[in-house]
């Protein structure tokens with residue numbers, strides 16, 4: 001099996017690629033438009049420098065060779081989401097070529113504009129041009145993937161890299177689209193167009209692999225993906241790129257990139273995920289698994305680095321993975337939803353110090369973590385009760401109220417002791433030191 005991807009990434013520049021309309025803001029249809037992104041006669045595009053910078057950052061981080069001269073072309077086709085009847089893209093000479101990432105060869109990276117969005121209501125179709133002119137880069141890989149899973153893993157790592165570069169915002173996966181091509185040995189290549197999100201890309205490839213196993217593709221074909229039914233369907237026999245009749249975009253100048261600019265952009269590239277993982281292992285002495293999980297999200301990685309100034313790195317890593325991520329998942333939240341400021345980081349340090357000294361128990365840690373997630377800080381911390389006289393009072397009450405359980409324990413049932421410890425924890429409103437409670441109960445019975 002051979003799989004290749006053409007990945008469309010929406011860059012997070014402030015304005016669109018060829019006009020000054022905002023990329024974010026009102027979602028009321030057709031409010032972020034102008035004569036340029038509506039393709040009105042006589043309007044002329046001008047190229048957004050921020051888009052170029054972000055695209056170059058990606059190309060350099062993926063180890064591509066940059067074409068110091070490149071240009072835009074018009075890809076001609078008629079469709080209602082494309083009022084000019086052509087899309088401005090790069091074809092003959094892309095921005096960058098021949099890169100490599102996670103063992104997969106990158107054939108090319110080029111920049112282009114997104115068309116508008118068609119919205120279907122039964123037999124009626126509406127068009128929203130807010131998306132028209134949104135800045136895209138297309139990353140084209142060689143057909144180097146051998147399984148759908150490999151493709152998904154690659155995309156996951158690519159997204160993390162794009163976030164580190166601050167060129168992309170991971171929302172609900174909907175801003176990442178891909179055309180996926182797949183062929184089985186001896187068969188022709190089938191391309192599946194416009195699949196949205198990582199999970200869908202993997203699913204459609206799995207379906208298509210099974211379909212071709214039963215019936216090998218005998219001609220080149222373009223197919224669509226019906227996510228609801230979980231099937232691909234034929235769109236057309238594959239058109240070739242020549243069918244679009246590309247013309248040079250004469251309203252935009254040739255792109256000429258100076259060494260000074262490229263060097264400037266190289267300097268802007270921060271520490272990337274793989275380097276971070278290495279650092280976490282070498283400098284912070286984390287195990288590989290912890291390092292990979294924490295580095296897989298820039299916000300989490302930064303939080304870890306901040307906390308590690310205040311407490312042992314392994315304790316910090318353990319806390320983030322087990323407690324914080326666990327609570328986030330339980331509450332169906334993500335790391336990006338956290339709003340932990342400087343104060344919150346300080347609080348985490350204090351809390352973990354107390355935990356390490358056994359002054360707060362797991363229950364208290366959990367309660368404080370929930371508060372941290374909700375409020376971004378922890379505030380006052382009540383330590384657990386380790387005072388013998390108070391603990392003895394609770395233990396006495398537990399023994400008196402559970403005589404049959406005590407008898408069970410005396411007969412050798414260890415579980416009965418756990419029940420009694422739990423009873424004391426309830427009496428203490430979860431504030432008792434559970435190890436001490438256990439010791440005292442043993443002494444008293």
Ligand SMILES: [Zn+2]
Nearest residue numbers: 019021034037
């Ligand atoms: Zn516009």
